[in-house]
Amino acid sequence: DAMVIQNPRYQVTQFGKPVTLSCSQTLNHNVMYWYQQKSSQAPKLLFHYYDKDFNNEADTPDNFQSRRPNTSFCFLDIRSPGLGDAAMYLCATSRERILGGREGGYTFGSGTRLTVV
Amino acid sequence: SQQGEEDPQALSIQEGENATMNCSYKTSINNLQWYRQNSGRGLVHLILIRSNEREKHSGRLRVTLDTSKKSSSLLITASRAADTASYFCATGAGGGNKLTFGTGTQLKVEL
Numbered sequence: 001d002a003m004v005i006q007n008p009r010y011q012v013t014q015f016g017k018p019v020t021l022s023c024s025q026t027l028n029h030n031v032m033y034w035y036q037q038k039s040s041q042a043p044k045l046l047f048h049y050y051d052k053d054f055n056n057e058a059d060t061p062d063n064f065q066s067r068r069p070n071t072s073f074c075f076l077d078i079r080s081p082g083l084g085d086a087a088m089y090l091c092a093t094s095r096e097r098i099l100g101g102r103e104g105g106y107t108f109g110s111g112t113r114l115t116v117v
Numbered sequence: 118s119q120q121g122e123e124d125p126q127a128l129s130i131q132e133g134e135n136a137t138m139n140c141s142y143k144t145s146i147n148n149l150q151w152y153r154q155n156s157g158r159g160l161v162h163l164i165l166i167r168s169n170e171r172e173k174h175s176g177r178l179r180v181t182l183d184t185s186k187k188s189s190s191l192l193i194t195a196s197r198a199a200d201t202a203s204y205f206c207a208t209g210a211g212g213g214n215k216l217t218f219g220t221g222t223q224l225k226v227e228l
Contacts, residue, residue: 004159033215035218041220042219042220042221043218045216045217050214092159105162106216107162108152108159108162109159110158110159111158113157
């Protein structure tokens with residue numbers, strides 16, 4: 001089945017040690033997104049790629065970077081994780097245009113829960 | 118900001134009852150979507166309603182949209198224990214495809 005896969009499901013990293021989270025998709029969607037979700041909060045958009053065009057949200061810290069080497073893969077790099085970066089990181093994809101109905105909306109991966117120790 | 122506010126924050130009902138969740142937002146939108154999130158998992162798209170639509174159905178789900186009041190509601194009829202999850206509204210606006218999520222309603226359906 002076409003899907004969005006995030007690895008790993010759980011990631012523990014040390015304070016200040018760079019970490020990379022990965023996302024892959026078999027949907028061939030043009031757009032890929034990274035969201036950060038802290039406990040009991042709304043998912044917050046960090047950035048998104050429209051094809052190879054990178055779009056950063058204004059309030060996304062410089063500590064967060066992203067790479068999209070091809071259509072299928074997207075990576076989230078946290079250069080120096082702090083305790084406040086512990087969260088669930090969600091990758092999502094969408095078509096270029098929302099067509100509505102069953103074809104509309106984002107497809108999310110299962111997320112990576114990041115713990116910073 | 119565009120972020121939606123959902124009401125109630127938490128809802129507990131008995132199996133078989135209907136569950137209604139509300140979402141309010143602040144600025145003009147192109148569409149509004151509802152997502153479901155089981156504990157510790159990703160979000161699953163439930164339904165999308167465009168700004169020129171007033172009501173939409175999908176199985177046991179019914180969504181309404183009132184753009185004059187900048188609000189939407191999600192009704193789940195004949196709820197089941199398996200419906201226990203958090204439900205988020207998300208709004209799409211502007212020329213791009215970015216979604217801004219609301220704060221969510223935590224639904225618990227008890228047997």
